[in-house]
Amino acid sequence: MTVPGTYSQVMILVTAATGNVGRELVPQLLSAGQQVRAGTRHPQGAAFPNGAHATHFDFSDEASVREAATGTQSVYLIVPETVGTETLKRALSVMKEAGVERVVLQSGFGAERGDNPLGEAEDAVRDSGLTWTVLRPNWFMQNYNQMFRRGIRDRHEFAEPAGEQRTSFIDTRDIAAAAVTVLTQPGHDRREYPLTGPQSIDRHAVAAALSGALGHTITYRPVDDDGFVDFLVSTGESDEEEARGIASIYPPIRAGDTAPTTPDLHALTGSTGHTIEDFAQHYRQDWLMADG
Ligand SMILES: NC(=O)c1ccc[n+]([C@@H]2O[C@H](COP(=O)([O-])OP(=O)(O)OC[C@H]3O[C@@H](n4cnc5c(N)ncnc54)[C@H](OP(=O)(O)O)[C@@H]3O)[C@@H](O)[C@H]2O)c1
Incomplete structure (x- = not known):
């Protein structure tokens, strides 16, 4: 059953799920009744809460991006600082081919001002052909x-x-709470939120x-x-x-x-x-x- 004002339950991929925001977002999405794939380069050793599916995900390994994205409708995209814009663009393209519909990018406060990697990531997401939302914590x-x-x-x-x-x-717990809202409720497409x-x-x-x-x-x-x-x-x-x-x-x-x-x-x-x-x-x- 779909709660009025929320999307029906979909599979959501969280990248860098072991990181600062990812480790808070995975349990909050599960508590909100969502299905979660928790992306990490080391799924064997990862300790995620019951109900999360630990999934091999490495931006620089296209096969892992395709496999993790297949069957997911939405992605919460955390882009580690070591991942370049070209690699990100390729990952977005693979996600789209694999059937992903929506992406929520975790950018950074003020990233829209001037040249910086997160500003480039925002451009890549807007140009990806996917439905997008940008959070700027x-x-x-x-x-x-x-x-x-x-x-x-x-x-x-x-x-x-x-x-x-x-x-x-x-606090990253609050970024995760904002992410739950934009991932699970309509009305946030093509919106940018400085947090x-x-x-x-x-x-x-x-x-x-x-x-x-x-x-x-x-x-x-x-x-x-x-x-x-x-x-x-x-x-x-x-x-x-x-x-x-x-x-x-x-x-x-x-x-x-x-x-x-x-x-x-x-x-x-x-x-x-x-x-x-x-x-x-x-x-x-x-x-x-x-x-x-
Ligand atoms: N820190 C801040 O104050 C702040 C503020 C605003 C915005 N941001 C932005 O938020 C993002 C996350 O920053 P953060 O410092 O908090 O880092 P983080 O989310 O803690 O990211 C580190 C995670 O990235 C994963 N990772 C590393 N290389 C990867 C790869 N090639 N493919 C997939 N996953 C990979 C690692 O997970 P595994 O080892 O499990 O794979 C690790 O858990 C960055 O874009 C940053 O610019 C940070």
């Missing part, structure tokens, strides 16, 4: 329990080339939220690009090449472009989203546990 709160986790745990600080600028960070969290805050406020959750002082240290690379490499979170790549995407932050908040998350989900304090409390254990 701002910087994830979950960067603080991923790429800054060891620094926060071991040194009680994190360092970024962000100066004193503010960012309206968003932010509820607060526009500087990184000292992030540090204060982490301090409150952990019970000891965490400090934000503004640095230049070299200081950032040194921090990520010396905390064991990144190699130099990857850290330089991440440093290269900070200029919009320093220009204040990631500071505004938007009403779109609330419009899609009925919630303004988790605060940084909610985030820090929820993931508290991540900054306390040993590696492994």
Whole structure:
């Protein structure tokens, strides 16, 4: 039976399903009664919730894209930074040939401004011949329990080339909730949604939220690009090449472009989203546990 105002149940493929948003989206889609294929390059070792079908999916392996797409009507497209635009275009073409009808692209806040890989991904999706929706989430709160986790745990600080600028960070659980809405309800074709969290805050406020959750002082240290690379490499979170790549995407932050908040998350989900304090409390254990 179809609930009025929702699409009938279809098979949805989530790419990069083990990543920051994918791991939140898969269970939320299952809770919404959808059938889910969880795409990963390593389906044997992946731990997905009961009901999700772990599926081999690698953007650079066309056969895997075809097999994962066959029998799915919709795709939530997360494009890892290592995947180039030509590879993405080919994957979209294979998806269309395999019978996919709709694609929801996870882009990034401000990607529509200027040349950048996510802007190119948006163009590729619009030109794909598939029905499309674009989500443009701002910087994830979950960067603080991923790429800054060891620094926060071991040194009680994190360092970024962000100066004193503010960012309206968003929790990936809220991005997933917005994705559930656009994947399961009509009215979102050819729409673009800039998604932010509820607060526009500087990184000292992030540090204060982490301090409150952990019970000891965490400090934000503004640095230049070299200081950032040194921090990520010396905390064991990144190699130099990857850290330089991440440093290269900070200029919009320093220009204040990631500071505004938007009403779109609330419009899609009925919630303004988790605060940084909610985030820090929820993931508290991540900054306390040993590696492994
Ligand atoms: N981090 C942020 O603050 C932020 C903000 C806005 C937008 N974004 C955008 O969101 C996207 C995801 O970024 P993220 O940093 O959060 O990464 P992520 O989703 O955690 O992505 C990493 C995942 O990509 C998968 N993957 C890697 N290479 C792949 C390939 N060749 N084919 C298929 N899957 C592959 C890996 O899964 P397996 O190893 O299981 O295959 C891994 O789980 C990017 O486009 C990024 O620009 C990020």
